[in-house]
Amino acid sequence: MLRHRWAQIIVSLLVTAAAYHLYAVLAVPLIEPQPDLHGSSQRSVDFPADQRLQQRLQALSAFFPGRSQLIKNAKMLEIDQTTLLFQDYWNLGEGRVLVRPCLLVFDSRTSASPKWPSNLPEILILEALDGAIFQFDRPLDLRTARIGRFIAGQLLGNVVVRGENPTQDHPDFRLTTRDITVTEHRVWTNHPLELSWGKHRARGAGMEIVFRGRTPFSRGGFEQEPLNIDRFLLRHVDRLHIDLETVRSSDKPQAKGAMDSPSPPSRDEALDISCQGPLLFVPAQKTLTLEDRVELSRTQNSQSVLQLRCQQLVVTFQEAGPSNSTSAPPAETPASPDPSSVKKPIPGSSRWSIHLVRAIGRPVRIVFPTWNGELQGEDLRYDAASGAMSLGGSNGVQGKRGKDQFSALAVQCQLTSVGDIEMLAAVGPGKAQFTPTNSSQEWILTWGRSLTFTTGSNERVAALQGGVQIEAGDLGTLKAQEIWCWADAGLRATDFASLRLRRFVAQSAVELTSSQFAAQSDRLEAWIKWDNALPTQTSRASHGIRPQAVEQSAGKDDSSALMTNTGQIALRANLLRMEFAAYPGQAAELTALSADGNVVADERPQQADLHPLQLRGDHLEVTHPTRPSTIFSLTGNPAYVAGRGLALTGYQIFLDRGRNLLSVAGVGRLDIEKSAEQMIPVSAEDRVAIQWNQGMDFAGRTISFHGGVQLTSGPRRLQADALGIELEEPVILSSLSSFKGHQVRLARAIGNVYVENLELDPSGNLVARDMLRVSEISVDFLSGRVSAPGPGRFGTVRQASSLTGIFSADGVTRPVTQGQPDQGGEDNSQGNPSPKTSPNQDTGSPQANPPNQRLVMLDISFHQRLEGNIQQRQVGCYGRVKARYGGVTTWSAQCLPDDPALLGPDGMVLNCQEFTAFQIFGPGEQRPHLELVALGNVTVEAQFHTARARRLSLDESKTLLVLEGDGDVPAELYRQEFLGGPIQKTTARRIYFWYSTKTVKVDDAKSLEISRSPTVPLGG
Incomplete structure (x- = not known):
């Protein structure tokens, strides 16, 4: 879309050339003979009969309001779709002829040529009331209806080219200037000119068009190439105003029935360009150059959204693919007497598109007023093919947005359709600083190789590479070789101050340090969920989570917050995934954690007499680790959990502290350092080990072991297909102190039960064995x-x-x-x-x-x-x-x-x-x-x-x-x-x-x- 829009801008800049192309289209068929397929260089002119003449003049008078008398007495010549009206002519000798006034009507609807530009009016009218002087290679002889080859001409006085739209399908078109000189290879005027084309406007002075090779003025008709321009020069550009909404609407094909459907509300978007020096367009090189204090401004709803200031602006074009779109033929009008001659559009017309834009200056300054930001450098390049814009210079690049700022060696970025930054890449080393509105602490980002920043509809994505460090306030410090961050823009998409970090990914030598974790991994993925509603006062403090009152009434003490009150967790894994909950003005809370690959976790307890927690496995998942409602899942080959005098081994261990459930899928083993108060049916001085093959389930009061169960405690051993244990009082997994003083009420072994007891004397010698x-x-x-x-x-x-x-x-x-x-x-x-x-x-x-x-x-x-x-x-x-x-x-x-x-x-x-x-x-x-x-x-x-x-x-x-x-x-x-x-x-x-x-x-x-x-x- 952006490349096409620049193409429309250039078309607007060259609209004067199109006007003289129009002149060539109208004048050449009249004053220059068409090529004769049989070798003749002469062509005939059609003089209508009197009755037909009166009908045609009456139809053409509608295009000249207020000049009906002039049209009534006019003479008319028709060649194809071109009609020349004049009252008289004078042969000035040497092949020159003066026509006064000179009125030309070109009706594209009656042309058999398919090459009429679809964005121009169907009928173009050229008015030179002071007349025109044409010079041919032989004297003009209207009696024989034959004319010679055109050599030069001049439109005298004020010249107006305007469009008529009987079907109202095209915007209004009007070009005014004076004293235009035309030769076979050159068209020029030194006078000011003004152009209006729909909502487009242009104003300047000193136009010159130079043709290359044989020009349209030396060729035979509109069926040939319309223009072969060598260069177009406008010595001074006061203002070039391009209405972008009109350009966008003209780019889109109109569907059937679209005229009957209500159109969406239009936006006032425009592009304004001015410069003190010349505007030069060279088609052969496909370049457009503006020099000397070039200013470009893009406005939306009368508000500037993008500004560019430089000393020189160079635009390079390239051939675009052929357009295959077709349009419906216009309806028959009185000015189109022969419906069978109505032109039929065909595909294949080629168009130009922007290839490269380059701005040079000391400095080149790009301003984004909508979000109070700017970029500054010395050399700006825009590649329309890739959509990339680069900015660099000997002093590097500086950017700022309010108090937020950053610096880098070079910057590449891409702009949205409304002038916002869609992508920004900063080559490092570099540094960025900003303060989110939800925090009073400043965030600092440093990188050694590059930073890439992209925006979506309401999303910001940053990628940092090479010795990256993020200091994120209460969230802690993150170090890695590569970090990707995703953030929401908050209430306003362009307001960086309301930026909210939503997700980040770190890779290679990752280190995360916070009040709850000291983690190391090869890769870290984290999500942050923001909630504007503050949590209840009893459920949360600024530095952690406290149990709800209802949980305390159920026997859950404050020590149940596994990783808040008991100590910091040192965690290592190949891959870490974390999820945080964040509230405005509050510290972030860790709500979910997962780890994959060689998971090792060691607790650093605050209580010296508390057995530290140890975890080993391949995959770990924890939900709400700082709350009594923790959900814990650990898998491994096998997985291992130890602490508080217990050691649990299994391929999949699941713990739901909120529902008071614990289970192990498949083969597993439970080691108890000492049984407390007959918690299991063995002596309190024995170490207990329970093994099983098909799973273990714990539901507060009941414990079930399935498949090849084997319980050993010192000299005692029990084997069964299943073993169930029922406790006198339930164990509350969310309370660490609940592991004390619980007694087994009932134990039941089922299926192929085998019980063995070895009796030893005080010296440890075996004296009896029971089975x-x-x-x-x-x-x-x-x-x-x-x-x-x-x-x-x-x-x-x-x-x-x-x-x-x-x-x-x-x-x-x-x-x-x-x-x-x-x-x-x-x-x-x-x-x-x-x-x-x-x-x-x-x-x-x-x-x-x-x-x-x-x-x-x-x-x-x-x-x-x-x-x-x-x-x-x-x-x-x-x-x-x-x-x-x-x-x-x-x-x-x-x-x-x-x-x-x-x-x-x-x-x-x-x-x-x-x-x-x-x-x-x-x-x-x-x-x-x-x-x-x-x-x-x-x-x-x-x-x-x-x-x-x-x-x-x-x-x-x-x-x-x-x-x-x-x-x-x-x-x-x-x-x-x-x-x-x-x-x-x-x-x-x-x-x-x-x-x-x-x-x-x-x-x-x-x-x-x-x-x-x-x-x-x-x-x-």
């Missing part, structure tokens, strides 16, 4: 109740104690050979001893006991349920209970076979319906002793003993085994001293057996039998 396999288990820590549905399996491996040799013939415990198959035995376990173990395989515990240490194992399976109480130290198994007992060689043993013959001479298998175990502290005991009770069809099978009873009880502290029958069925005990020896059968209501002394006592004995049969059928 439990169930499908599900629940623990109520308030009541101590434990429950699990069947089937399940419980086992314990211990050092040989007073239990050893209960049914052994010689009192020596013999281990079961590990790896022997279970021949016909019943395996009621869940088939999931551990993801890493199987029966009789290593579980990470000691693989073998020392040679002097004897190990025994008790393996219990049940089918119905397990119930117990951890506070009362008791556990009961129900439904088809089977207990296996025997010696083992390793702590990692998982189960025992069901066949007593495979358990060794000291092994046994016990079957019953209920089996209960108690741990009881006796007087003076440091370790609890074991009491066992079996009920319901109790049978005991061993290599040397077999027993049957309704009830069996064992007291470890007394080394006493009691077998009891009922009123109908007595208790039975079968003993054999050695394999193949005699069998002793004892039957009684109650049998007491002290296995440490091999002493037997019976109550209400029924019988005592001795048999030599080596086997005794239990069913007999």
